[in-house]
Amino acid sequence: MFRKSKLGFIAIAALLLAGCGGGGGDDVSTDPVSSQGGGGEVADYVKVDITDTKVVSTVDKAFKPDAKREKMYLSVWSEVASHELFMRVVGEFTKDFAYDPDNNVVYEFTVTFGDEFTDTATNIAADLSTAPNVFGFPDDHVSILYNAGALAELTGSNKRWAEENNVASAVSGGTINGKLYSYPQTADNGIYLYYNNDILSLEDVASWDSIIDALKAHSETRTDGLKSKIIFPFGNGYYNSAFFIGKDYDIEGAEPVFAYDPATTTMTTTINDERGQNAARGMERILHTPGNADYIIDGDADGSLAKFSNKDADGNPIVPEILVGVSGYWNVKNFVDLLGDSISATKLPTFTPVSAEGELLPQMQMGSLAGSKQMGVLQLGAAEAQKEFFSHQIAQYLTREDTQIKRYPLGFGPSNINALEDPSVKEDIFLAALAEQGQFAIAQSTSVSGTFWEAAEAFGTAVVAGEYAAGTTVVDYLDAFAEAIAPENPI
Template identity: 30%
Template sequence: MKKFLIIALTAMMLLVFTGCDKPKEETYKITVWVSESEGVKELTEQQIARFCEENGVTLDATVEGISEADSATVMITSVEDGADIFCFSQDQLSRLVQAGALQVLGEAASATVTELNDEISVKAATVNGQLYCYPLTSDNGYFMYYDKSVVKEEHLDSLEDIIADCEAAGRLFSMELETSAWYNASFFFATGAVSEWVTDESGAFVSVNDTFNSEAGIIALKGMQKLLKSPVYNSSSNAADFSAAIPSAVLISGTWAVSDVKAALGDNFGATDLPSFTVDGVEYHLGSFSGNKLMGVKPQTDANKAALLQKLALYLTNEKCQTERFELKGWGPSNLAAQQLDAVKSDIALAALNAQNAYATPQGQIHGSWWNIALAYATSAKEATTDAELQAALDSYKQAIDALFALDTSGLIFVGAWNGWNNTDDAMRMEKDNETFTITVEVPESDYMGGRIVTPGEWDNDKGVTAVTVGVELIQPADAEGNPDNNIIFLAAGTYEVSYNATTGEISIVQK
């Protein structure tokens, strides 16, 4: 298995990104990963061609479309084989830094990025005071789309009134609560609860200030129950819900859905900030996560190529390129000058997002396990009928958070469908003998018989199907698109001995 490419570049090279010495005249072959959204690949190709013309350089660039949610996973699987420049969501930054997949920006580049972009996006690209990437957007948050023929304008600030409008019209209210902590956290932020994670210089999580298990958390769950227990509740964030057999009249989603929502609603299209809910006579305006999309550069062995890539990344995230992406896709720019364009300021969806940002919590680096841990309280709240049951759900949540830091993170765990994807499960801890880790696992028959070897409490994915050298006939072949998490997916139920050699990075599988 190929190892991570970790390159130490000189301080002088780190400072080069613009206008200094012209890069050595050479044709560089590069790969760039951008959003798979229609038209983005072609626009990026045009922007790279323009960069080459303006700077008198030649690049043999292959531009490929890949989801920002998946690109980090694919990069970490093999940094060496990954793209030279790639786009990703900010919640992936910590794991990319830990994997050595990002070249830190030098002082000059950092100063320019800080000057040209909004504060939230710069923070999103920063780990322990160092910029690791370039802000691409400032629109990765959510707000409320609604059907103006169903939801009355005077009801827009009341969750209870909006639910009543939906119930009266026989229409649904789409919001992911049981299936997405990113969305359900909005109720906790409304009541002042926080979940603030701290990393060390390597990007590893060392502590958390989490107040979800509190009186504020109880109020949050009571507010959440108003939607969870309603017959119009639909756990979804899909714009297609407006065109479903039983259509939604409300959708909590982001700017990426605007084109489809407009097409579905036509003249009844509406967008605004999230509403408030009331508990014991007190109103709480729903909060949200605010986030960004980022562009990173992989470390290089060739200093000239590295300098050119940094210059290209800065160009692809400048005012002109961000404006072009706004015009094509409606993406909200992080560039301060682009934000002041009349077309940007008058955009209905971005205006709704900006209104919601007054109640938003900037999404910092969050432990990968939190996203699953924070689902259980929503499921429990849906069935709960007493405060004691709500408190029990929050107690369980707190115990799971605390366990992350009490966890013995040495060794490896073989996590998967067979243990409910519990990456803290000591029962699935592999036995170590010198540099070889081994476990015998019973894989039951199910729709998905996959999993991978991880560090306890983490979701690293370099020890998966691409590392298997013995027993490949027992599993599905590697598929970066269909299996972006690099899981080992067994073809049949049975008992298997799985071994990982930490020296060679190879995995062997033997059916018992």
Template identity: 25%
Template sequence: MNIRKIMAMSCAAVCFLTMASCGKKSIKKREKVTLNVWKMEDEALLQQMADNFVEHYKDEADIEIILGNKPEHSMTEYINDNPDDSADILYFADDQLDQLYNAGYLLPITENKYQIIDDNGGRYTDVISCVVRELNLYACPITAGNGYFLYYNAKYLNESDVQSLDNILEIAGKKNKFFAMDWSSGWYTYSFFGGAGLTAEANPGGTFNECDWNSTENKYKGVDVAQAMLDISSSKGFRSMENPIDGASDDSVIAFVSGQWDYENLRGIWGDDLRATKLPTFTVNGDQVQMSGFMGYKYVGVYSGTKNPDWAVKFAEWVSNYDNQVERFKVTGECPSNVEAMQAEEVQSSPAVVALGEQSAFSVRQNVTDAYWTPSSLLGSTLAAGNPDKIDLQELLDDVTAEINAR
């Protein structure tokens, strides 16, 4: 056999072996991945998102997603006590960010980081700046503008009527109807104190609150606001209700404060008479003062101790992408944070979205610790009931403020 034939046979053998070797390497075993999710949204919706995620990545991994309820109280405290029992995916509102970040429980989102930032309006939008620390992104936004505004029934009220709470109460009382608002929740109680220029917010570290509702030095003192709320609660046309939409159902409530989550159900009740707008003004010391409000954002983050960081980040991105933000709005009415999703036709056609945009100019981001909720809610309930024990208002506010600011 001449040398040329030997070389040809050798080359063919090498090529064959190389191809065989490459063929073996191309057979990649699918990963087995389990992700636990602490949910904070409609379970059927999230299950559908999870099923679609599993289907999308079925050629890369065998993925199981387990949905569970988030801890009733602080996620940070729960993880502190049960570090090995945390979910991989954490849903949370913006007021929990500082606690989770300071405890080191959030994994930086590095994959597609700049795309996520751009999709949600850029680095300096509030929804993004809330979750950026030292140039790192610590969660993906899923909703923006989780706030409240005024719904009203055009059968009884017109656009001019609803500019002032005094007018709404007068008309409601004359018609034996009600304006309703949940004063048993500190989330809504804030709207009066905040509107009058008083504050309640967490310190920069998110470890305690700084509240001045007992102020005697501001233009409007704390007792001025408390008295204004007592004047409202004494009106024939006022009712404090945990679920005001129930009053809309039986036609006893013609205007109430709520958010976009009630829009679809209310549309079925009031039909073409449904209207929505910013909150009205209320009377403080003879002045008309615009009601404020809390608003906030919801996020999905990844636990820093997860065993599947890459897949957990992919899932966080998945549930926060354009398609799922639009789908979330269709199901829950929650406004998208994704700027393109916000421009979707189904979103822009909602009066609730327009009203939320109007009210956002007068609202502040909810940023309080857990110490805020119980005393602020008890204050609202006390004033809604007309201060039945006749507690001195300054004393009442001093006690409430001390509890809110407790360290």
């Protein structure tokens, strides 16, 4: 078995704490401190070179000259924003696993990095022979990778390590039929409300009704001829599903509004039951109450960030056009850069459902889809057990507590339980908003299938337009939505 070098850990940790420097040709180790073989820590004899795409370790031949020497070639796919940190962490791994004393084997590693995350599952499923050994992916793609036979199951100590160190919601993102197939990297995929705290209060943004009222009142004070607005992408299923996900959260024993089985790729839904119909009419009310349209932008905050800014292109103070928007943790840096301390965040608002008779019903909390980023290990089988073992170790190094803490400033919210308790993370008001919304969220990976998105877009687009076929209402479109995503088991 391997004994991890304490010296190797300290050396790499010091480099990480010193900050991430340039990429090409970066040597993250020192030369061997002794030319005499057979003594000292193995890390003293390991040289690690980092280029733009590779981490290569070599072990001085003076170390254990009688040992068997093997070269191990591995590959990692992740988003490019993480490469510099990940490559340094892998450099640490190559030192810690350079020597197996039980079998007297010296290992030299070449680990190649690729820039892929969003389309990882699609690319691997298309050609398994091109798959890397370790790869990041969104948790809602786990079924694609599982059905392609790409994922090595986490068992024994690997499974315990992942489950004990990460929040349950992130662990569930890599779980299929009770078996775990990936290591959680983050628990930050989800939406919440951003708002300008110079102009609006927390009470102002508590409900859609109070938001519209506050925007109307503020618009009367403007001198630029604009209306103050909220932006929300009603045609996007990731967002418009929020009107339905929260409908039953306070009803004990209620069937899930959306349920997806990754193993069978089948989905069920209760979206068009009575409460779902009331929610659809509530969504319709927001969009089509006379005058409301002046204060609502149907769109994605990502494409309208400049309208949140309190400064013009020359840096002069202005009153932002958009005061409220729904987005996720991926936009934190953009909002902070635009508004500094003037930006706040909280859970999604409530809204007013409407009965079939037109009665305004008690407030309903908007829910959301919660997701995580995962890291999988390529299933290789017994013939390449050693390579699969090293792949699991790399995945653990890249998802462990200290890596997640160091990755947090890059815009990745931790899934590691201890990392979430780090002072810098706990003070993050945006992660706090995500956590607050989390009590009304459902796991995306076990809730919706690939058929969901197009059907949700069609429904949302129809409600925004408000132009239904003759003799139909929003409920008919809701029924069509349910039929499209769960043809064998709609309500």
